[in-house]
Structures are given as C-alpha cells and as structure tokens.
Amino acid sequence: MLAAGEAMARAFPGVPLFERARVEIARLVEHLADDVAARRHPRTQIAAALVRLATGRAPAFTLGAGGETALTRVRRMLNPEAPxxxxxxxxxxxxxxxxxxxxxxxxxxxxxxxxxxxxxxxxxxxxxxxxxxxxxxxx
Known part of the structure; x- marks a missing residue:
C-alpha cells in the first residue's frame, strides 16, 4: 500500500489527491501498527515510546513515528475511540x-x-x- 501511494504521488506530482493519499496511507499504516502493539502491550507504554521517538531523531524507516503525527498518535493511544x-x-x-x-x-x-x-x-x-x-x- 505504501509503495502504491508513493508511486501514484510521484507519477502525478501535480495532482494533490495522490499526495494526500500517500500521506494518509502512511498515517493509517502507523495507526494499524499502534493498534497491533496495543493488543500486546499497555497503551501507556506505547504512548511513552512514541514520545521518546518524537523527541529524538527517528530513523527514516519509522514512517510517522516522529514529527507532527506523533502527538496525534499519543492522544489516540491514551484516549482511544470506542469501536x-x-x-x-x-x-x-x-x-x-x-x-x-x-x-x-x-x-x-x-x-x-x-x-x-x-x-x-x-x-x-x-x-x-x-x-x-x-x-x-x-x-
């Protein structure tokens, strides 16, 4: 999914929809990873790890682990939506x-x-x- 989003954004650089799709696909993949981790570990530990990643230098392969998405992900971990x-x-x-x-x-x-x-x-x-x-x- 990530590769498809990236390919479309690069193939059509003048189309904002594909750039937005690329960003949103990466965000949703990170949310899915957070949810999988939350099944195995307490949400507070995941939120703390996200804060540590956001305040340090995150490697490129961590997608949205740092930067502006980290706060959203921490909030989501601490106050999850009802299914x-x-x-x-x-x-x-x-x-x-x-x-x-x-x-x-x-x-x-x-x-x-x-x-x-x-x-x-x-x-x-x-x-x-x-x-x-x-x-x-x-x-």
Missing part, C-alpha cells in the same frame, strides 16, 4: 454493498443505442422551430 457497534458495522457493510452493486449495471448494447438514436432523429424535426408539429402552425 463501532454491530449496528454501525452492518450499516456500513450494507452501504458499501449497495454502492458497489450499483456499479455493476449492465451497459446498453450497441443495438439499443442505435434504436434510441433513430427514435431521437425521428423526433428531432418536431422540435425544431418552424417545423410543423401537432398544436403548432407553420409560420
């Missing part, structure tokens, strides 16, 4: 399923498109000004 309830998870899942299901609509065939264009061509003279049409007089 989504079953109803919220089910609602989200159904919403995604409906949205993805709508993307799989069959496309009209070439024959359908040609029939529709012929019908529009027949109706077109009636819509042009100066043409005779029901309810209108020729001028």
């Amino acid at each position: 989504l309830g079953r109803r919220e998870r089910l609602t989200g899942l159904l919403t995604v399923a409906v949205l993805l299901g709508g993307l799989d609509q069959p496309q009209p065939s070439r024959r359908d498109n040609e029939s529709r264009l012929r019908a529009q061509a027949v109706a077109l003279p009636e819509l042009l000004p100066g043409s005779s049409c029901r309810g209108h007089e020729d001028r």
Whole structure:
C-alpha cells in the first residue's frame, strides 16, 4: 500500500489527491501498527515510546513515528475511540454493498443505442422551430 501511494504521488506530482493519499496511507499504516502493539502491550507504554521517538531523531524507516503525527498518535493511544457497534458495522457493510452493486449495471448494447438514436432523429424535426408539429402552425 505504501509503495502504491508513493508511486501514484510521484507519477502525478501535480495532482494533490495522490499526495494526500500517500500521506494518509502512511498515517493509517502507523495507526494499524499502534493498534497491533496495543493488543500486546499497555497503551501507556506505547504512548511513552512514541514520545521518546518524537523527541529524538527517528530513523527514516519509522514512517510517522516522529514529527507532527506523533502527538496525534499519543492522544489516540491514551484516549482511544470506542469501536463501532454491530449496528454501525452492518450499516456500513450494507452501504458499501449497495454502492458497489450499483456499479455493476449492465451497459446498453450497441443495438439499443442505435434504436434510441433513430427514435431521437425521428423526433428531432418536431422540435425544431418552424417545423410543423401537432398544436403548432407553420409560420
């Protein structure tokens, strides 16, 4: 994921969306790593380690361990959000399923498109000004 985000940001340097995506993907990977660590160690220890990393020199491979994201991560470790309830998870899942299901609509065939264009061509003279049409007089 990180490599894909980095590649898109480098391939399209003028598109802010890809740069933002690269930053957000790195942030989410760090949050995931924090959550995995929190399953094995107390959150206060993880927060303390993040503070130590943020106040020292963090190696480049530590992604967002230092700098401006460290404070956000420490706050997140000390005051975690409540997990989504079953109803919220089910609602989200159904919403995604409906949205993805709508993307799989069959496309009209070439024959359908040609029939529709012929019908529009027949109706077109009636819509042009100066043409005779029901309810209108020729001028």
